[in-house]
Amino acid sequence: MPDCQHGLIADETETDDESIIGDEAHIVARSDDGPRGVSDLTPEDRDKYDNLVLLCRKHHKIVDDQPGFYTVEKLKEIKALHEAWVKESLHLDKEKEKDDLNYASYIDTIAKTFDFDSWDGWTSSLVSHGQPSIRYKKLKELQTIPNFIVSRFWPKRYEELEASIFNLKNVLNDLIKVFYKYADEGAIDKAKETDEDRTIRTRKFYKIDEWNPELYNKLSEKFDYHVSLVEDLALEMTRAANLVIEKIRKYISPKYREEEGKLLMTSGPHMDFSWKTFKVEYKTDEKKENHPYHGLKSFMTERAGRDLHYGEGVDTHYLPKRFEP
Ligand SMILES: [Zn+2]
Incomplete structure (x- = not known):
């Protein structure tokens, strides 16, 4: 969610792994009667990466309560934009790292x-x-x-x-x-x-x-x-x-x-x-x-x-x- 400032992963500590505090939300619901649940997707595919988004608890509730606005297309678009942003940021970080080394x-x-x-x-x-x-x-x-x-x-x-x-x-x-x-x-x-x-x-x-x-x-x-x-x-x-x-x-x-x-x-x-x-x-x-x-x-x-x-x-x-x- 572009405006969401909530962290979704808590950093690891000296003794523990990181903790995922966000929710793995379904784009098409796991079952047919859930939000955006009417779909040809098999139950198996509904649990795969393509059908999942990582959201904070608040936004998870919002997108599931308001499936009329947060349609499958809308959520896929949000996910695609975020993935593109992450990719670009990592690329920029790499470029900066290279320049700084020079x-x-x-x-x-x-x-x-x-x-x-x-x-x-x-x-x-x-x-x-x-x-x-x-x-x-x-x-x-x-x-x-x-x-x-x-x-x-x-x-x-x-x-x-x-x-x-x-x-x-x-x-x-x-x-x-x-x-x-x-x-x-x-x-x-x-x-x-x-x-x-x-x-x-x-x-x-x-x-x-x-x-x-x-x-x-x-x-x-x-x-x-x-x-x-x-x-x-x-x-x-x-x-x-x-x-x-x-x-x-x-x-x-x-x-x-x-x-x-x-x-x-x-x-x-x-x-x-x-x-x-x-x-x-x-x-x-x-x-x-x-x-x-x-x-x-x-x-x-x-x-x-x-x-x-x-x-x-x-x-x-x-x-x-x-x-x-
Ligand atoms: Zn959020």
């Missing part, structure tokens, strides 16, 4: 490659000492993520979740690009895949041999801008990753990182040998957009409005040629 496996790879579990550890060198650096091995791992994300068979079931993952990918892409601009290429060239401990540092390109205060100042300013941009992108990447975690909790697994919590960043040691830990997140209005990160050019300006930022202003040298005036 998501879970992609997310697992992304979380492992990014190393969510020691996020503040490996990101720390990007926001410390005024000279961003990163382990060569980590850099190589991070570089595999964008292609992995782009080439997955995304189910398109949870658009917000997928958008947050692509948002994270866009930030990572730009962070890698910007970091490489002044990375110590010599160290990259010399590095081998097995060089787990080699660190790639930002080149101190303001150090010049000649005495030229004007050039030195200009380069120092450029260096400071670069360091801040890398730091700001590292912060943005943390925001983007926290947004992904939020969407995973919303759509896939409500308990995801329940114990570990949000991703934090740590910088230090500072002049006074202290370490600073901070949390960065998109603000509520920033989160209203599927892609809060609008690309490098916009970010150079928009970072000033984020919850934390180190630098500001646009430097077109970082942008593809077509953006230059």
Whole structure:
């Protein structure tokens, strides 16, 4: 009965099987003088699946008291519609299960490659000492993520979740690009895949041999801008990753990182040998957009409005040629 909310089966307990609390009602009555009883059906066929419906007690009484409305045709139609609904629901459940498994496996790879579990550890060198650096091995791992994300068979079931993952990918892409601009290429060239401990540092390109205060100042300013941009992108990447975690909790697994919590960043040691830990997140209005990160050019300006930022202003040298005036 489409509007009936009564359960027909009580769940099993630890010690007992489930209990059928609904009634197995006859469409054509068991005997000729029962409701809808006039029929060619043999007594044997009257007890078979085709002639039975599972109803709650209340509706069992109603359909048997009102056989003029609840005719054989009517009951068969109700039964057929319900069977179709169950079949469709089970199918949808299966599809959802399949999609959720896909998501879970992609997310697992992304979380492992990014190393969510020691996020503040490996990101720390990007926001410390005024000279961003990163382990060569980590850099190589991070570089595999964008292609992995782009080439997955995304189910398109949870658009917000997928958008947050692509948002994270866009930030990572730009962070890698910007970091490489002044990375110590010599160290990259010399590095081998097995060089787990080699660190790639930002080149101190303001150090010049000649005495030229004007050039030195200009380069120092450029260096400071670069360091801040890398730091700001590292912060943005943390925001983007926290947004992904939020969407995973919303759509896939409500308990995801329940114990570990949000991703934090740590910088230090500072002049006074202290370490600073901070949390960065998109603000509520920033989160209203599927892609809060609008690309490098916009970010150079928009970072000033984020919850934390180190630098500001646009430097077109970082942008593809077509953006230059
Ligand atoms: Zn009912």
